Amino acid sequence: MGKARSRSAARRGDASSHFYTLVDKELRRARAKHPKAFNSEPEGWAVIQEELDEYRDALRARHGGPKATCIAELVETAAMCRRAFEDLYQVVPGRCQKCGCTDNTPCVGAFGEGCGWANRSQTLCTACVQPEPRRRRRR
Ligand SMILES: [Zn+2]
Ligand SMILES: [Zn+2]
Numbered sequence: 001m002g003k004a005r006s007r008s009a010a011r012r013g014d015a016s017s018h019f020y021t022l023v024d025k026e027l028r029r030a031r032a033k034h035p036k037a038f039n040s041e042p043e044g045w046a047v048i049q050e051e052l053d054e055y056r057d058a059l060r061a062r063h064g065g066p067k068a069t070c071i072a073e074l075v076e077t078a079a080m081c082r083r084a085f086e087d088l089y090q091v092v093p094g095r096c097q098k099c100g101c102t103d104n105t106p107c108v109g110a111f112g113e114g115c116g117w118a119n120r121s122q123t124l125c126t127a128c129v130q131p132e133p134r135r136r137r138r139r
Contacts, residue, residue: 055076058072096128098128101115101127
């Protein structure tokens with residue numbers, strides 16, 4: 001069981017911890033590993049579905065053995081549901097509402113330039129702002 005010790009609490013399926021604590025830890029781990037936010041509902045759905053499939057596989061493989069893997073997969077599924085909620089429906093300062101970019105994962109333009117914030121509340125990036133031809137003044 002020495003191997004299991006190096007894994008995260010969620011991976012160990014530590015049922016003594018509060019569920020939300022495990023989900024919180026798992027989501028932070030996942031965001032560190034894959035910083036780019038979900039930028040569409042189908043993408044979020046596909047990731048949740050993948051985790052749910054892994055939970056089903058864990059249930060099938062268990063045969064009455066330890067529940068650790070099942071708990072870990074359940075937590076991962078919940079973490080991805082929460083991520084979909086946060087990335088797709090929650091307006092958070094520091095994350096573009098349209099594309100999901102952040103200071104750590106900016107959009108990269110055609111010339112390798114990063115995006116900036118288009119508004120004070122930092123919920124919309126410059127890459128997502130449509131150029132406004134009306135602003136051009138005719139002489
Ligand atoms: Zn954006
Ligand atoms: Zn951006």
